[in-house]
Amino acid sequence: MLDKQQIIDDSKQYSLFTWVAQKPVNPIAIERAEGVYLYEVGGKKIIDFSSGLMSVNIGHGDQRITDAVVEQMQKVSYVTPSCTTEIRAKLAKKLAEICPGDLNKAFFTLCGASSIENAIKLARLYTGRHKIFGRYRGFHGNSSASMTLGGDPRKIFADAQQATNIFHLDDPYDFYGLSDQDEATKLKWSLDAVERIIRYEGPHTIAAFVFEGESGSSGCLHYPKGYLKGIKEMCEKHGILFIADEVMSGFGRTGKWFGFQHHDIIPDMICMAKGLTSSYLPLGCLMVSDTIAAQYETNPLWLGLTYNSHPVALAAALANVNIYETDNLIENAVKMGAYMERRIDEMRAQHPSIGKFRNKGLLGCLEVVKSHAPYELMAPFNANATEMEVMNKVGAKLRELGLYTFVRWGYIFIAPPLIITEAEIDEGLAIISEALKIADENMI
Incomplete structure (x- = not known):
């Protein structure tokens, strides 16, 4: 059994990763997955708030x-x-x-x-x-x-x-x-x-x-x-x-x-x-x-x-x-999507950096803004590395706290598996809330 670092090192040495420069890439070494959770080699538990690539709809490990x-x-x-x-x-x-x-x-x-x-x-x-x-x-x-x-x-x-x-x-x-x-x-x-x-x-x-x-x-x-x-x-x-x-x-x-x-x-x-x-x-x-x-x-x-x-x-x-x-997963997507929308609305009072939340069922993107008037995203479409500085910090904090999703330009993907419960939504949003403090501090 390879240890965590050997898995990462050999993966980088002998395979290519998508969409990134290869040298700085820092992949998460996953040992197993179950339900809405990924488990890193070494045991760290990560909530999957993007269903992998918006694809693991029934959850992991069924x-x-x-x-x-x-x-x-x-x-x-x-x-x-x-x-x-x-x-x-x-x-x-x-x-x-x-x-x-x-x-x-x-x-x-x-x-x-x-x-x-x-x-x-x-x-x-x-x-x-x-x-x-x-x-x-x-x-x-x-x-x-x-x-x-x-x-x-x-x-x-x-x-x-x-x-x-x-x-x-x-x-x-x-x-x-x-x-x-x-x-x-x-x-x-x-x-x-x-x-x-x-x-x-x-x-x-x-x-x-x-x-x-x-x-x-x-x-x-x-x-x-x-x-x-x-x-x-x-x-x-x-x-x-x-x-x-x-x-x-x-x-x-x-x-x-x-x-x-x-x-x-x-x-x-x-x-x-x-x-x-x-x-x-x-x-x-x-x-x-x-x-x-x-x-x-x-x-x-x-x-x-x-x-x-x-x-x-x-x-x-x-x-x-x-x-x-x-398992009535389509019905659950409707129910949990509505719950997600209510909870994010409640978070607005705490986080001025929350912009629009576009969501249908459990396919959602949360915009993070630097200003509401005029409305300006924290990072624009096709942002460069400098423009992504704040959002990259938000993404790093999400990873540190045990949440996996995609932070792209000025928005955060929120698209968990359709099996998700209210308690698991609350768990994920608590992590997002903590990461949004970084964005709140960088508003203009």
């Missing part, structure tokens, strides 16, 4: 997933995608049951980014068009097309690798001096702007729009009421496909099976991963409408992956999806 995986491995661990298995039939049928409308066909992938890549490919094949639209404040992964599709500034460092024929919309928020207008006026202005872009680009050239069901990585930025429905109607008018990226917002995270269900729409495709298996094993899925799938009844479907429909990953997914239902 024996039911382990049992399902072991049982499947004892039967068959892998067959080529041209074969099929009982678990493939069962999971595909189950996903068709929980998806609305005619989203009845599953194409299994490896992760969220590969779901997006295959959705883009299929949209172009199906429509015969080439342009794909995403949002500047969206995030869809870090493979070539998925990276290009989002607007996360991390893609700028790999700018020469961005894919072609992918375009971006700005967001329908108060960026344009419309803050004094009523909601109906702002909504109309935002939708008219999208319609103009469609006309400029030529609707006959646009294959698909891709939207997160609910925003996550960009700061949990909420769509105005009616916005996604208006976009979907535009897509239908122009023969453009609407693809919902539910990689982060799916599987109960927002208090519904899928984030788009808050917006009274049914997309043409859904991209899934993360909560599909609660990250117990890598798996993604692209759900496709019967209308699209019908075209490939007599025509070849030019999609394929070695690990498509991997039986062991599918077994984890089916057990995981059943747990959402048997």
Whole structure:
């Protein structure tokens, strides 16, 4: 058994860590995990307030997933995608049951980014068009097309690798001096702007729009009421496909099976991963409408992956999806999300640095501000190292006190596993409260 320091040293010596310079990286060496807690080598207990990468929805260490995986491995661990298995039939049928409308066909992938890549490919094949639209404040992964599709500034460092024929919309928020207008006026202005872009680009050239069901990585930025429905109607008018990226917002995270269900729409495709298996094993899925799938009844479907429909990953997914239902986790996300919002409102009197808390179910981002008038975040979008000085101290304090989450620019992710209780929320918020004292002292 390696000791804690040897684990860290060997990991740094022989593997690469994501999104960071390698030399200063200081990873947490985790020995085990259970429920909403991680346990560091040496025994330190850490509350997981971000569900890993907003993905361990059912919590850590659920024996039911382990049992399902072991049982499947004892039967068959892998067959080529041209074969099929009982678990493939069962999971595909189950996903068709929980998806609305005619989203009845599953194409299994490896992760969220590969779901997006295959959705883009299929949209172009199906429509015969080439342009794909995403949002500047969206995030869809870090493979070539998925990276290009989002607007996360991390893609700028790999700018020469961005894919072609992918375009971006700005967001329908108060960026344009419309803050004094009523909601109906702002909504109309935002939708008219999208319609103009469609006309400029030529609707006959646009294959698909891709939207997160609910925003996550960009700061949990909420769509105005009616916005996604208006976009979907535009897509239908122009023969453009609407693809919902539910990689982060799916599987109960927002208090519904899928984030788009808050917006009274049914997309043409859904991209899934993360909560599909609660990250117990890598798996993604692209759900496709019967209308699209019908075209490939007599025509070849030019999609394929070695690990498509991997039986062991599918077994984890089916057990995981059943747990959402048997344990009423989606209902708990609604209940605990409301409790989280009340508790953070109570914390405002103690912490002037608390800004907006954008939350839906248990997908939330807490903005930390240096000023309320004018409203200014403690660190701006795409902040540099100097601008992140205070927020980095906040993040370090969270880690020191035993809470794991993401501090990004001027906000703190609050997205714990859906199994969380009121007592565990109080425990996590007490740590956040202590860390926010640093921000309070640095307001202007």
